[in-house]
Amino acid sequence: MHDQVDSFIAEWQRERPELDATPMGLIGRIARLEQHLSRDLARIFGQFGLQRGEFDVLASLRRSGAPYQRSPTALFNTLMLSSGAMTNRLDRLAARGLIERIPDPHDRRSLLVQLTAEGLDLINRAVEAHLANEQRLIASLSSEQREQLATLLRCWLLDLEPNQA
Numbered sequence: 834m835h836d837q838v839d840s841f842i843a844e845w846q847r848e849r850p851e852l853d854a855t856p857m858g859l860i861g862r863i864a865r866l867e868q869h870l871s872r873d874l875a876r877i878f879g880q881f882g883l884q885r886g887e888f889d890v891l892a893s894l895r896r897s898g899a900p901y902q903r904s905p906t907a908l909f910n911t912l913m914l915s916s917g918a919m920t921n922r923l924d925r926l927a928a929r930g931l932i933e934r935i936p937d938p939h940d941r942r943s944l945l946v947q948l949t950a951e952g953l954d955l956i957n958r959a960v961e962a963h964l965a966n967e968q969r970l971i972a973s974l975s976s977e978q979r980e981q982l983a984t985l986l987r988c989w990l991l992d993l994e995p996n997q998a
Contacts, residue, residue, distance in 0.1 A: 871885070877962050890922050930949055934947075
């Protein structure tokens with residue numbers, strides 16, 4: 834079984850046989866998968882009027898547990914965004930009534946970001962559709978393959994993000 838990336842690698846091997854093109858195969862496949870995944874994820878998020886980054890903010894708040902709030906810094910660190918990008922997302926979500934900024938009871942100088950009832954309802958529905966979509970996207974992999982892939986990707990990610998564990 835061959836994919837289009839195999840064709841690219843074969844061409845490089847023909848043209849530059851002294852080079853090991855193995856990394857191109859791995860990185861190329863991941864890049865192509867990312868294109869497919871991003872398109873399919875965006876379709877689901879769009880059904881809920883969300884962009885991927887907005888979904889990520891709402892999901893981060895939802896999985897924090899009741900009362901579904903985090904500091905902007907915690908959101909910033911969880912989502913690995915610039916402060917400007919985070920502020921823009923928070924502003925859009927607040928304008929739609931999906932989040933609110935509330936005073937931090939432990940620090941009068943700070944605010945917390947909290948899901949509104951509407952935001953909680955939206956993210957609950959969106960995450961169900963998102964997970965169903967992701968199940969569909971990985972359906973061709975057996976349970977064992979999924980575990981193997983998760984282990985390999987985790988090892989690689991821990992190497993690239995050693996301080997994130």
